[in-house]
Amino acid sequence: MQNVLVIGFNTRNIVCSANRAGYTVCSIDAFRDFDLQECAHASSLLECKTVKELHQLDPSRIKDQMDAFGLEFDALVPGSGLEMLDHRSFSCPVLASPPDALQKASNKIYLSKRLAALGIPHPQCYSPEELDTVEYPVMVKPATGGGGIFNRVARSKQELLSILEEFSRLDPELTEKTVVIQDFLEGIPSSVSLLSTKNEALSLAVNEQLIGIPWLSRLPFAYCGNITPFKTGHAAEMEAIAEELALEFKLLGSNGVDFLVTEKGPVVIEINPRFQGSLDTVEKAMNINLFEAHSGCFRGKLPEKPGAKCFAARGILYSDRELFIDRKLMDFILKEKGADIPLHGAVVEPEGPLTSLFSCTPTREEAILSLENGAKRIKTFIEKLNKKDDGTPESC
Incomplete structure (x- = not known):
């Protein structure tokens, strides 16, 4: 396998992981960020803006875009929003869980009933x-x-x-x-990232989820990133539950299970039967290439369980206004050495994701502080640009 197509609403993390693993990777993506294009052999725009449009996407449109790349693809990998692609519509293998497994894992009512039958705590x-x-x-x-x-x-x-x-x-x-x-339950949002074949499952990492962080987003429940690993006395229990669910639902490859760690213990919130937003921090903390590990699952292979090398953190900074990305702002964001770098000329909507910041440090506290300082620098730069644009004198 050499030529790979990744398709989804936001595919940057999968594309760059595949690129680092040595694959020739193309992307169909709704953002086509600067760093995605740096990693991809070629990319084209996913012209879907709503959930309805994603669900009604005609496979023939994807095939036309695939043909335009001029490559014979050895595999197709669906990302967020395109998990339910009809595998039968494509001549190359689709590296994802079977459609019936995806539908059951994604159906929250069905999941709730199965969790009750398995005796696993859940809302x-x-x-x-x-x-x-x-x-x-x-x-x-x-x-x-x-x-x-x-x-x-x-x-x-x-x-x-x-x-x-x-x-x-x-x-x-x-x-x-x-x-x-x-x-609605109170607790610490978290997740388990795992791999699974038809016969085995392996939990790679327990992650803390950053939800509604005020210095990253004004929205109280916005997904703002991850910290890997999440140090909790419930880690082993969470990993065991995640592995049980992966095998129960017959999931393949890289998948995730979201938890809430409450006073009474971990509670399963949902299953994400696809690559997760924690891909970056899992790779950085555990020193593993998740795309390579994901593809190995379809050959029946699991890697050795890795150990954490640092606290890796990703913070997703959201814009508090409609924001035009000029060259100065793009270059400033590039200096932070993060990811999801918006292109010069792009427009970010209010409350839309602007960019991702990273840190890899010996402690969780240092990781958080690094993200917070990076977010502060970008927001300060944006304020200065706005003052220049509206003619307001800059304060000393």
Whole structure:
């Protein structure tokens, strides 16, 4: 296998991992960031902006884009948003879990019932027919994707109905049937990144999730990155649960299980049957190439369990305004040596992801401080640019 196509809403981390592993990799991606294009042999734009458009994407459009690259692809790897691609539509192998396994793992109501049958702690999920039985507070969120941007907490039926109305205004596709309503629990957001073949599963790392970090995003539940490893006395239990679920749902390759570590112990929130946002920090902390490990799973091979070499952190900085990326801003972001570098001429929407910052340090505290300082530098630079643009004198 040499020529690989990665397709998804945001594929930068997968593409760059494949490039480091020595593959000739092309990408179909909605952002086409600067560093994605640096890693990819070639890339083209995924012209889908909504969940509905992603789900209705005609495979023939993908085939046309594949043909335009001028390569014979040995494998296709779906990323976020394109997990449900019909494998039968492509002549090359699709390195992902079988479609029926993906559908079951992604169905939050089905997952809730399976977790109950397996005796694994989880928040109860309510179907649209069960709204009168809801016990508040509950978390309301899109059934797929979103990065936490749409997540809301309802503390009464009136608030729940108001949130559903708000969702329908923001996106007509967000209805009672396309959102998840589940018990709201307090705890530390976390995840387990793992690999699985048809017969075995291996947990690689337990990650702390950075959710709604004020100096990275104004949104209370926005996914703001990860720290790997997450030091917790529940790590072994979480890894065992993740491995059990990977085999139970017949998942293949790189997958993740999201947890909430509560006072009573770890609670499974959801399964991510695909490469996760923690790919960067897992690779940096555990000194492993996840794309190579992922492809090995389809040959029935798992790597040795790695050990953590540092605390690797990724912080996703969101923009608090509509932001035009001029050359000065792009060059300044490049100096931070992060990732997801927006192209000169791009426009970042308010509350949209601007860039990712990284650190790899001996302690968690140093990793957080490094991210915070990087975010502060970028925000300060943006403020200075805005003052120059509107003619406001810069303060000393």
